[in-house]
Amino acid sequence: MIDKFIDYISYEKKYSSHTIEAYKKDIDSFLGFSIVEFDQAVISESSYGEIRSWIVSLVSSGLSNRTVNRKISSLNSFYKFLQRIEEIKINPLAGHKALKVAKRIQVPFSEKEIVSVIEGIDGEDFASVRDKLLVELLYSTGMRREELINLNHSSININNATIKVLGKRNKERIIPLLQSVKKTLQKYLLLKEIEFGCNGYLMVSNKGNKLYGTLVYRVIKLYFSKESTKVKKSPHVIRHSFATHLLNEGADLNSVKELLGHSSLASTQIYTHTSLDYLKEVYNQAHPRSEK
Structure with missing residues (x-):
């Protein structure tokens, strides 16, 4: 059943390889716990009480509530799938309430x-x-790390100065x-053609292979550590910066939503909080009656 579920999220739902791996790891974690603690190797027959024991063990191990919620969500998706194919009638997690998490x-x-980072390279x-x-x-597109890694040469239209990004659920956006990025891109393509040719994936390693997640993180951390004292330095923080800076400069929420590839405005609205904080800061610094 787990293999069928993995096939389902791979080929029908078209989840990313990273997400699929995380789902499988989370479900296998519960399976291992169920075998050891309850001698139960068929988790389609597990009760909520058994799942609850697993949740307690995860919390006791020191995992954050956010991480535990993610693991429960993976298991919940598995049970929903079993309901869908009529392997079970009742989802044991149907009435479960997520653990409270602090707002990140x-x-x-x-x-x-x-x-400073861009000019410094x-x-x-x-x-x-x-x-x-x-x-x-x-920074100029707000694309996700996986979207960057999976770009190929056909994704780029130099003449129209556009880039086609394949997002979650295979949803395309342009x-x-x-112009500044276009210039860097043209320089890169010339060097790439000399080194490795211009076929296959757009962004490659120093050996001409497809980029991988760890390398992207390493590049970001290398350069931003020289210019920023912020604790977290990652591709997602750049995506967050992209959205926040656009909103700060007056871009409307719907446009930012389309650029980010969000399916609903609710996902985009998290960035408005940062923008509001920025506006408060500007307001307090500029208003004559503020206590600067």
């Missing part, structure tokens, strides 16, 4: 920090130009390319 505040990079070798393009693409 994402602190975006400032415009100054991002400009001034090498002319392949790796330097690739790294500069990587940062520019993430994003304009800034």
